[in-house]
Amino acid sequence: MNGKFMEMLENFLLPIADKLNNNRYLSALRDGFMVALPLIIFGSIFVVIANFPFLDKMISEEAYTAYQNALGPASAATLSIMGMFVIVGIGYKLTEHYEGEAIYGGVVALAAFLILTPQVLEGVSGVIPTASLGAEGMFLGIFTAFISAELYHFFVKKDWTIKMPAGVPGAVSRSFSALIPITLTLSVFLVIRILFSYTNFETLQNFIYTIIQQPLTELGSGLPATIIAVLLIQLFWFFGLHGQIIVNSVFDPIWYALNDQNLSAFQAGNELPNIVTKQFVDSFLVGMGGSGMTLAVIILIFIIGRSRQLKELGKLGAPAGIFNVNEPIIFGLPIIMNPLIIIPWLVAPVVVTVITYVAMATGLVPPPAGVIVPWTTPVILNGFLATGNAWQGGVLQAFNLLVVIAIWWPFLKIMDKSYYEKEKKAETKKST
Amino acid sequence: MKNIVLACSAGMSTSLLVSKMEEIATEKGLDVRIWAVAQDKVVKEMEQADVLLIGPQMRFLKKKLSKAAEELNVPIDVIDPIAYGRIDGEAVLTTALEMLEGNK
Numbered sequence: 001m002n003g004k005f006m007e008m009l010e011n012f013l014l015p016i017a018d019k020l021n022n023n024r025y026l027s028a029l030r031d032g033f034m035v036a037l038p039l040i041i042f043g044s045i046f047v048v049i050a051n052f053p054f055l056d057k058m059i060s061e062e063a064y065t066a067y068q069n070a071l072g073p074a075s076a077a078t079l080s081i082m083g084m085f086v087i088v089g090i091g092y093k094l095t096e097h098y099e100g101e102a103i104y105g106g107v108v109a110l111a112a113f114l115i116l117t118p119q120v121l122e123g124v125s126g127v128i129p130t131a132s133l134g135a136e137g138m139f140l141g142i143f144t145a146f147i148s149a150e151l152y153h154f155f156v157k158k159d160w161t162i163k164m165p166a167g168v169p170g171a172v173s174r175s176f177s178a179l180i181p182i183t184l185t186l187s188v189f190l191v192i193r194i195l196f197s198y199t200n201f202e203t204l205q206n207f208i209y210t211i212i213q214q215p216l217t218e219l220g221s222g223l224p225a226t227i228i229a230v231l232l233i234q235l236f237w238f239f240g241l242h243g244q245i246i247v248n249s250v251f252d253p254i255w256y257a258l259n260d261q262n263l264s265a266f267q268a269g270n271e272l273p274n275i276v277t278k279q280f281v282d283s284f285l286v287g288m289g290g291s292g293m294t295l296a297v298i299i300l301i302f303i304i305g306r307s308r309q310l311k312e313l314g315k316l317g318a319p320a321g322i323f324n325v326n327e328p329i330i331f332g333l334p335i336i337m338n339p340l341i342i343i344p345w346l347v348a349p350v351v352v353t354v355i356t357y358v359a360m361a362t363g364l365v366p367p368p369a370g371v372i373v374p375w376t377t378p379v380i381l382n383g384f385l386a387t388g389n390a391w392q393g394g395v396l397q398a399f400n401l402l403v404v405i406a407i408w409w410p411f412l413k414i415m416d417k418s419y420y421e422k423e424k425k426a427e428t429k430k431s432t
Numbered sequence: 433m434k435n436i437v438l439a440c441s442a443g444m445s446t447s448l449l450v451s452k453m454e455e456i457a458t459e460k461g462l463d464v465r466i467w468a469v470a471q472d473k474v475v476k477e478m479e480q481a482d483v484l485l486i487g488p489q490m491r492f493l494k495k496k497l498s499k500a501a502e503e504l505n506v507p508i509d510v511i512d513p514i515a516y517g518r519i520d521g522e523a524v525l526t527t528a529l530e531m532l533e534g535n536k
Contacts, residue, residue, distance in 0.1 A: 014491075014492060017492040018492040018495060021492050021493070021496075022492070022493075022495070022496045027472075030472075031472050034472060093472075237489070240488050240489055240491070240513055241489055241490075241491070241492065242440075242441050242487075242489040242490055244441075245441050245471075245490070313517075313518075316518070316519060320445070320448055325444045325445050325448070326445075327440075327445035327448075327487070327489065327516065327517070328445075328448070328517055328518075328519055329517075330489070330517070331488065331489075331513045331514065331516045331517025331518075332517030332518055332519075333517070334513070334514070334517055336513060376444070
């Protein structure tokens with residue numbers, strides 16, 4: 001690969017990264033998920049605690065049920081209805097972008113979403129099905145948050161105010177300033193709801209779910225789409241650009257929706273419907289030392305490294321690498337723009353993706369249970385937690401680590417040798 | 433007191449660099465405050481900064497941040513990838529101080 005081609009690729013990728021990262025909707029979406037993340041992790045912790053391994057065999061069935069019921073609300077109030085928090089986050093962030101009153105943007109988005117949400121469950125009215133607030137409502141929620149924040153901003157900008165008779169204090173008339181934009185925005189959504197009640201879909205939620213969300217998540221849960229996403233992330237990183245930040249803003253809604261489906265099934269004790277989920281990617285691809293699974297590279301440096309340069313790098317990168325932060329390796333090895341490294345860099349993650357997928361599809365390893373494990377959780381523990389406290393998840397990660405080491409071995413060997421010889425040459429030069 | 437802000441995606445990898453830079457600054461007896469921020473907080477934190485450095489993996493932020501930085505008169509640049517990979521606190525600190533110097 002020559003320099004010109006590399007330059008061309010970078011000139012092609014940098015604007016894409018720029019567009020995707022700086023697009024106001026995608027940034028709001030990413031930041032919206034960031035708002036929900038602490039809550040999601042809180043819920044995940046209690047799912048993990050509620051499903052401690054072997055606990056069901058240690059205490060009586062009644063005690064176990066009571067234990068699970070006691071902890072249930074933690075995840076039911078956060079993880080299972082995460083759509084709600086993401087929506088508030090998006091509405092807030094988008095309105096903040098327009099320099100409006102962000103908190104209004106957030107609650108308007110939530111109210112608009114609730115207007116569109118079914119408010120009846122199996123004939124009982126006055127209820128909101130929690131499923132609609134989680135995975136099923138995810139896409140509708142995201143679109144609603146975008147549109148409601150835009151409408152709110154639009155109506156605020158129009159600055160329609162209620163003319164108060166002279167003598168009414170200014171503070172009173174200003175108190176109506178948020179009222180008109182909110183009333184108009186929510187009215188639009190009410191009209192949409194009424195219109196959809198006359199269609200076969202009955203609710204917009206149903207419509208979006210059937211027409212957009214289901215086909216997209218089905219596509220996104222497949223192996224080919226996952227491999228493409230993984231390759232894109234790796235390719236961006238190869239040019240020193242943060243792959244996840246760029247690619248995840250597109251894939252996260254799909255991956256989180258798939259994740260939530262697994263969580264509901266896991267908590268109900270049913271078969272898990274999906275293999276590819278948010279945690280599939282985060283634990284089994286990122287959770288092994290960071291993107292590109294560079295913990296394997298660090299281990300390999302300790303095994304075969306002879307050159308001072310690599311040994312130093314291994315020492316420098318190891319503490320961060322254990323917690324899946326790998327910028328020292330990416331920029332220090334370096335991985336970026338290194339034609340020798342591009343082969344293991346692209347091949348290893350794809351191989352691991354396929355191995356993990358097959359291991360889960362054949363039932364050797366349980367699929368991710370839908371809990372969200374912080375991406376800084378060290379390998380093996382990470383896989384154990386992600387699969388709902390299944391030891392097989394940890395073992396699979398350990399196995400994958402060995403595979404990555406094997407793939408990298410010859411390439412790192414060549415690199416180490418050339419560094420070593422360079423160092424030796426420099427030393428003999430010095431001594432003569 | 434000089435304020436140096438480092439920005440990356442989550443503020444994780446840059447915080448590694450921050451502790452190295454702080455070490456060097458203490459050694460040299462420099463009066464600086466250095467901290468790392470996640471990308472969604474950069475604009476807010478910039479108000480307190482005298483210089484802003486961006487992690488090379490987030491270099492596409494530069495264009496977006498340049499406008500706000502100009503308004504606040506905060507010099508802004510992307511950290512050299514090699515210095516970043518080596519967590520070379522000294523090199524990055526020197527760059528930051530040079531940028532400050534040039535902005536006077």
